[in-house]
Amino acid sequence: MLRYGRAGFALTVDRLALPAGVHFLVGRNGSGKSTLLRVLAGLERPLGGVLRLDGTEVAGADAWRRYRAASGYLHQDFAVRGRASVRAYARYGAWLRGVDGDELTARTAEVLDAVGLSDRADARASRLSGGMQRRLGLAVELANHPHVHLLDEPTSGLDLDARDAVHDVVTAAVASGAVVVVASHDDHELSRYPDASYHVLVDGRVVESVTGDGTATVQQLLGGPR
Template structure:
């Protein structure tokens, strides 16, 4: 037998790469409460388990969606209950530096230096997330390509439209190839064609990432999400596949689609959803 150019090479795999996953869920919360201000409990006793896939976070204004996402991003600290992310406790005052390297986060509004180019800004965010220096150029190029901004990568941020800035925000959130991706209203400012491409990107990311995306656009959830998380008044009132939520609604409920009518029905009677999943 001749061993030459056609021989099979075994790729080097680190011990971490072959070690079994030490956690059942990427995100697991039990009795989670988060207080905003002195009195208001914006997240009030939530039990939630999320794994790989795309999870759509729905709810009216003031429901607690942004507070939940900020808590998962380790920006806010839980007031009560337990929160584990990737098998690590994310509560209390502990140092979450290692955990943050594995999280991608896009807030509703994010700050940036207007004089930076797109590439410079995403490079800077990759550096903050401790992406290895040698890997940063390729990681940045891949991120800007995935959001359709490769041809604008060397333009300054101040020259971009609002929708383009939002796409840069998505690029910085995914530049470190996160295990958990948290997106708060990511489609704000995107035109219909950009939203369609974003849905495709979500589905792509959800194959090996736990994605939680907060949105007011029920149709985005219907098109891209495998799971719906519905919040009302700081509480989880429904979790399940979009088809299950759609089945709750009827012609008497508000909405232009079955999912919108199911959403309206559940908000009218939130107790209906508890204990059904």
């Protein structure tokens, strides 16, 4: 069980297993999807309970640092400021995530290619469209080959090409054996991965976890209008 609380909101997760593959967090606004992602990312410490990665409990400052290093988190309101180029921003992000200095150039080129931004590498990052900035944020999170990908509405506001770039990243991550957790309310996203699992949140609790068949919709998962 994990427990987390802040003024006016409490999150309680009795048990949540996230094996390799795609997992969707589904719920209405305010249900706790983004908060749960932040807890899973190690950005919010739970008040109680146990979090395990590959069967090992995450406990203590060093363990939390290692856990955060093994995960990549893209928050919903990601935006870039400043004068750095796309390449420089991605390179700095890779360095922050522990990529070795002699690997920075190659790894930066690799992640920019993965999200379809190679041709914008010299552009000022802050002048990219909102969708392209989101893709840049995803590139940074990919830099250290995370074992766990935590994505908060990653395709919100993106055009079809940009959505496809995100899905290519998710597909490649799953093929490598990663865990991908996505907060989404988009039926098109939910139907993209027929083997995905869906974890339904209501008022800060995971009330149901099911494996889909590629036809799940948000309304079906939430049981229709309340």
